[in-house]
Amino acid sequence: QKEVEQNSGPLSVPEGAIASLNCTYSDRGSQSFFWYRQYSGKSPELIMFIYSNGDKEDGRFTAQLNKASQYVSLLIRDSQPSDSATYLCAVITSGTYKYIFGTGTRLKVLA
């Protein structure tokens, strides 16, 4: 069974701090990695995607991928209360094109 694991949280950070969200996956052949944000009762909204080892930055967000450790993370700099949401890690594993989602990490940014 191919798994994607996330700490469910909540992760609480003060406004302006860096939030660090982590995700591990079990299938070493996974190729594509995505971070989505989901507000309560709403649909997943794409934040970042990453395909290669290393860091990828987009505004306040940085995705980090380490395929050797089967680990992908999302850093949110200068966290704002509006960033409070559940962050979903999604992985496309080898031999398939479906997303496997983690349970999500609930982030609370305290004003």
Place this chain on the structure above:
Amino acid sequence: EPEVTQTPSHQVTQMGQEVILRCVPISNHLYFYWYRQILGQKVEFLVSFYNNEISEKSEIFDDQFSVERPDGSNFTLKIRSTKLEDSAMYFCASSASPSDIQYFGAGTRLSVL
């Protein structure tokens, strides 16, 4: 900006009834997906669809479920005889290529009474 559109936003039905959830994927996308999310749980894959046939389905997607692309724009999920445990948010998604970003619709909340 192109978006995936789902209707209805909320569907209430009696156990044993048939429901059809509708989706209009992004117009130039060729790959279509249904996912569901039971309240408080993770998003789960149901089925993927390409070139007018199912390309992959999960264990959840049993004989009670079917998908169809009845015309050039709509993509539907039918549940033949709903059960209480089918109550969930159902999300449609589409992508331009199979390993590409999937864009999600706003979802249909299905309540089975």
